[in-house]
Amino acid sequence: MALAMIYGATGYTGSLASERAKVAGVDIILAGRQSTKLEALAANLQLPWRAFGLDDPLTIQTSLRDVSVVLNCAGPFADTAMPLAEACIEKGIHYLDVSAELSTYLAIEELDQKAVSAHVTLLPGSGGIVAMLGCLASKAAARIDDSVSIDIAVHVSGTLSNGSVASANSAVIVDCMRLSEGRLVKQDADETMSFDFGDGRGPTSCLPVTLPDLFTIWKTTGVANIRTYVNVSGDSFLAGEKDSGALGPPEEERERNPYHAAVIVHGSKGEEVHGELHTINGYTFTALASIEAVRLVLAGKVLPGLQTPATAFGADFVDRIDHTHVRLTRVANEPCVGNA
Template sequence: MEILMIYGATGYTGGIACNHANSLGLSFVLGGRSLDKLALLSAKLAAPYKAFGVKDASSIASALKGVNVLLNCAGPFGETAEPLMEACIGMGVHYLDFSAELSTYQLADRLGEKAERRGTMLMPGCGGSVAMLGCLVLHVLQNVEQHVASIDVALRIAGPISRGTAITARDRLSPECLQRCQNALTLQDVSNTQQFDFDDGKGPVACTPVTLPDLITVWKSTGVPNIRTFVHGSEPSTTDIATSPEGPTTEQREASPYHAAVIATTRDGNTKRSVLHTVNGYTFTGIASVECARRVLAGEAMEGFQTPAAVFGKDFVKCVSGTYIVDA
């Protein structure tokens, strides 16, 4: 029997993932650092659990015995991704996460050949912008016959963010704004905003350049040498992180859908545009990450560093109910 472990199960998005996995009737093991919290969640979901941290390699290896797929939901991923990736490679376990931190993808790229030799897959980005935008880009490119010179992608976020996201944004995200230019990551001027129409009735809006991991994943799945990533969203909350709620309520998520847009430009200057409409990002990530894990458990895996779009195809995003694409 193939075994899934959800690590960081007691966190905000980890909890959404666990609840979705449970609703599908999947068998899984809970993992995390807090024994007390795991015990409570275990009683609620009737799932076994293993408590362990990420600072001791032997403890990780022991916890992963018998596990085939690890879904890492424990951020900041700058602290958890490397020891868990290394352990998964050593144990022959497929590794998944939904990090928004560029360093996680640079790490997976560095460890890709090592994982390939071991027959394991590293798939950071099994939810969030990487899954959304990666599939949207492949959808656009299927209808472009000319050589694509550049891709601009934008994410329109909505609603409150979780405490974990706020901490990551404050402590882990690079202060530098990057773009991919002629296959290399270079600095991007944050004042270089671009207009995107998200097909939500509000017309074109100015989107701010940001460093998203899609600078690596879109390039990996398409080979397009010039990529820029943008975000449009609400103003950040001024609430103290320490006293803020763990994350948005179910009602807040339901009232705050996400949208994504892509502009592909050919060498001749022609453009192709498409927009993706989906549920709130946290809901999307919880569902999509579990669907990734379910498919990998069923044997849909490729060795080395991979992306959801490359492994599962452009229609993968449709596994999340309410997600659809409109060609502009």
């Protein structure tokens, strides 16, 4: 029977994904570095577990025995993505993760040809903002024959997990970046842009930020000019309640803080398509989307080499996630076919 491994299962996102996999009936084994935490989680979920570090390639490969798919939830991904992805290629195992670190996508891209030769899928960003924005951008760009640029923003609500903060700190890029003619170039960090997220707030000022979507949306759509933005509300960079010891926001907080995204796609003849995405909290979305990606890969929905959720499963992948809706319109308010 095909078996998936969740590495980093005891972290905040990893535990949410593990719980979702259990509910969805996906056969998984929990994994990570700390045996004590793994044993406790495994006992709670009644699942098998396996403890190993990522310092020795042979140890990793041995620990991946009997596994068909690895979902890496262990950040910072600058430390974990490459050792696991390389071991997966060596063993013919498909690699997925939930990274939001641009540097790891650029590093994994270097493994693309090896993965193609090994018939292995490399799917970083299988859940979370990368899946949200990639599918939204792909749907919008498909409405224009010759898309030349994409501006896209995400509204992040609620607190971030400790792991997200650690990953963000480890992946700090000094310069704010945008994609220009397929090249990463500097962008003025003070050059804000207004987006209407369709959440009742009207045009909302967003800050430019360097997201992995600069790379993944280009790979998905072929559009070589991309700018990424963020708008935050609440104590987005405080993990959990102060002094609570929580790894991340509790369920009731996630339920109060849905995410939204907005995109503007420009065509060569001056056309514009605007899009909105409305969904559940980003952490809940990540657990649902990443396990859905695992399920599809286990079922044989695979393409070799480096993929994005939209290239692997189509732009409608986002529609598989509960309470997620996309709406597309033209600037002239002529409706486009979308997922209202």
